[in-house]
Amino acid sequence: MTHCIPTPASCQHRPTVAVLGAGIAGLTAAHELAERGFEVTVYEYRADERNGLGTAPPGTYPPVKLGGLAASQYSTVGTRDGSPAELRPFPGRRGTPAPPRCAVAGEHGFRFFPAYYLHIWDLFQRIPVYQYANDPAGPTNWRSTSRTVMDNVRRVITQGMTVAGKPSLVFPRERPRSLAEFFSVLHQLSALGLPPADIIYFQSRLLRFLVTSPLRRGREIAYESSYDFFVGRDHHGTPQYTYSPDFDRLLREMPRVLVAFDPNWGDARTNIVSYLQLFLNMDRRDDKADGVLNGPTTEAWFDHWYRHLVALGVRFVRAAAESLEPPPAEPTVPPHLRARVTLRFTDGSRLTPDYTVVAVDAPAAEWLTGALRDAGTGGTVAGLDGFATSVPPPLDPLQAQATRPAARRNPYAVDQVGRVPWDRFQTMTGIQFYFDTEFQLLRGHMYYAGAEWGLSSINQHGLWENRPQLTRDGHVAVLSVDIADFNTPSTHLVDDLGRGKTARDCTPDEIAAEVWRQIVTALTNDAENVAEALLPWPVWYALDRGLGMEHGPGQGTGRVVRNETPYLVPIVGDWENRPGGDPWNPHETSWTSTPTEEDWLVDLDTRGVWQARHGGYQVHHNSVVFAGTWNRTFTRLTSMEAACESARHAVNAILDHYVWVGSGGADRRDNTTLPWRFPYGFLDQGFSSPVRMPTPAGDYCYVFDVENREPADTRLLRNLDSQYCLQSLPHPLDTLTTPVGGPP
Known part of the structure; x- marks a missing residue:
């Protein structure tokens, strides 16, 4: 018999949750848990660089940097307090441009929201746009409006x-x-x-x-x-x-x-x-189609999200976790009553929340969980060992594990990442070019075929509600460029020995000049007369904040040596190496894996790993769950969408675990959904399902399986192929053989 518990909101003690990391995964987890009555605190070690500039009253901006890799980057001329915030004059610029009067916003890459980013679209509808209200008598000067962040999206056609x-x-x-x-x-x-x-x-x-x-x-x-x-x-x-x-x-x-x-x-x-x-x-010809935001991401999205999360009771603390300390072994205590993991911060303080959501990047997650692995913890924790720090196989991505080198590397070191194209982590970053005249190459995204460094761009400012002004911002237009390849030599830029330089070999000025040369060459098909091309030239540029040079202070000078945002690439055969359990769809309309009863009991009793019987993400030592783009998701691709989806899986795992603990460890539900029926056997094609799947601890976070949203006309053959595949037969189009024994 399944035992249920009251919802968290009706309990005297609301479970406490520590969320490590204020990227999209961490903020999504905080949002979903706060709506279900959990007491949430978000810990982030980065500060919002807008604080301390003297351009706004104290308390205007969040105390920590929100958004992770997706956040806007605010740069000033030179450095501020040793922080990596530099707006650099473009080499070979015309004259001496006046420096901006304030920090200027830039974006890493596109901030592109395709129509299939349904987790993000669903989230956008639930974040009100907040408006400043000068009301000294009120508890806050920010008031929610009837608009949502969804209204801040502009189509890209x-x-x-x-x-x-x-x-x-x-x-x-x-x-x-x-x-x-x-x-x-x-x-x-x-x-x-x-x-x-x-x-x-x-x-x-x-x-x-x-x-x-x-x-x-x-x-x-x-x-x-x-x-x-x-x-x-x-x-x-x-x-x-x-x-x-x-x-x-x-x-x-x-x-x-x-x-x-x-x-x-x-x-x-x-x-x-x-x-x-x-x-x-x-x-699609509506607001669900491909789009970008109508302003810098931080201002059009994250600032409103911060205010909404504070209204939901979420706290934000600037602090850095140093490690997750395993609880003492308690073999005689029932599994659901065993002690939980303690967080140790870099300042020496300790905290033991009811739950911890680790929503940091893969290298940081690997280092944070070292003590848990030493104590024998399995599951996601064990899978993280070497995930970011192992040297990739020298021959090919499918090289046998036994023949791979045992060496380790620093995944933040540019010269140690991406040396072979099948490295699961690559250095992919960006640069922003600022112009003192109006310049919109295209009202949309541009790809430069043939550019050695894999370049693509967007003029985002053309879609912003508050466009930059020359007198205030020192520029009128900005071109955001993604650099996808840091390892291919340039055919133009060479070193003292005549060898082509890669982006990782270059100084900031060399990167800026060479990226601009490749763009102009691709547009004009004229590699010889770049300086005379019929295009305006940048006056300023800013490299992505995650890049660090060999000489300080701040972002520094000299060649690139560090990248704080290594990018996970989906490599052939590498999906099975991602740590943790498979994603689980609460509507149970997706393929997933579930542990056997024997494995489930062994993991629970000896490895400190709990998983719902229907599958999904794992909970370690009754408290720790992981979220981030490096986890397994239906989205699969490293993106804002995958981060948002992963956090939903993490929250669903917490809800299931909370029910299991509250039931005295008796809840082992294989099936968790009500018997809803959907015509045609698939969900609607809108933002979300009309049915939310409940648990005694609150509704599951809805999860979109992107492969379920392919054309319904193909589903008959897909379902037939599933039967063939289960019996190790070729695709039905490749054979006229009928599966022996019929459907499983």
Whole structure:
């Protein structure tokens, strides 16, 4: 019999939760838990760099930096108190530009919200926009309005790309609305010299992926690259189709614009799922379509989120955790009553909350959990050992574990990360160029095909509500550029020995000048006359704050030596190496793994790991759960969406564990959902399901499985393929054999 407990809000003691990290994963977890009555404190060691500038009254900004990698970056000329906040003059600039009167905002990369980011869209609708109200009698001067952050999203309807030797192309981010528009797109494709046969075969491979079950995608397609899938490489390694040289080059390059997918080494399942979602949602013509925010991310999103979380009772403390200390062994105590993990902070203080959500990056999570591993903790904790610090295999990503080197590396050291293209961590960062005249290359995203450093950009300021002003901000326009490749040598910039320099070998000025040269060359197809190109030149630039140079103070000078934000790339066959349990869909419409009863009992009793019987994320020592893009998610791709989804899985695990503890350890539910029925066997295509799945501790966080949102017309073959895959048979399109014994 299942025993239930009252909801947290009705208990005298609300469980306390410490959230480590104020990135999107940490803030999402804090939001969801606070709404369910938990007492939440967020710990973050970074300060909001806007504090102390003297441009706003004390208390205007949050006490800590919110948003992690997604946060806006505020830069001033020179350094402030040794902090890495530098706005640098662009090398070779015209004249002597006047410095800005205030810190200027920049964005790492696109801050792009595709239509399939349904976790983020759902979150946006639940964060009110706050407005300053000069009310001394009120408890706060900020008041919520009827608007939400969703109202701060602006559509992006175009995307562009450069092609060597040809004019730049612009494509719509929506499907053609007429035959004339359709033929216009075909005309642009034909201008690239792409044979129709190439396009037809490429589309046939996409259709083949759509009728392949998630089960087979995980067992087979995740172990091949997207390039191998698109050429139809068989189990002997022979491609079924050979593309023309131009199409083949585009096929090998274009995925780099999607957060640096590597078509040669990237896991085909993750790459193609993301590509299909970007394509399939092009028919939306409402505010759910692709968009960006109408201002710097911190101002248009995180400042409002902070005020809302404070209104929900969440506390923010600037502090850095040093380690998670294991509880004493208690073999005679029932598992649900055993002691919990203690947090030790860098100032020596200790705290033992009811729950701890570790929402930091993978390297930090690995170091924080060292003491837990030494004590024999399993699950996610054990899986983190070497996840960020192990040297990648020298031969290929599928090299046998026994033959891999045992050496370790510093994942924050630029010269130790990404030395082989199948390293799961790469240095992917950005640079912002500021102009003293209006400059909008494209009202959308731009990809520079052929640029050695894998460049893409957006002029975001054109969509901002409060545009920059020259007299106040020292600039009128800003171009945000993603640098996806820090390891390929430039064909133009060379060292003293005549060897091409990689981005990791360069100083800030060299990076700025070379990135701008590659952009101008790609746009003008003229590598010789970059200085005379018909484009305005930047007056200032700022490198991403995560980059550090070899000489201080602040961000420093000299070549790049440190990157605080190593980027996790989905590599062939690497999904199974991600720490922790598989994601779980509360609607139980997704494939997931569950432990056997024997493994469940062993993990619980000897390894300190608890997991709900239906699967999902793990809880360690009755208290610790992990969240972040490095965990397993249905989104799979390292992104804001994956961070938000992962936090929801972590909160759902806490809700299930809370019920288990409150039931005296008797709750071992295999099934947790009410018997709702959905027509067609899949969920609605809107922001969220109309049905929220409840637990005695409050509703589960709703989770969107992106592969469930592919066209319903393909589901019949996908379901049939699942039966074939379970019986180790080829895809039904590859054989006329009927599975022996019928459906499982």
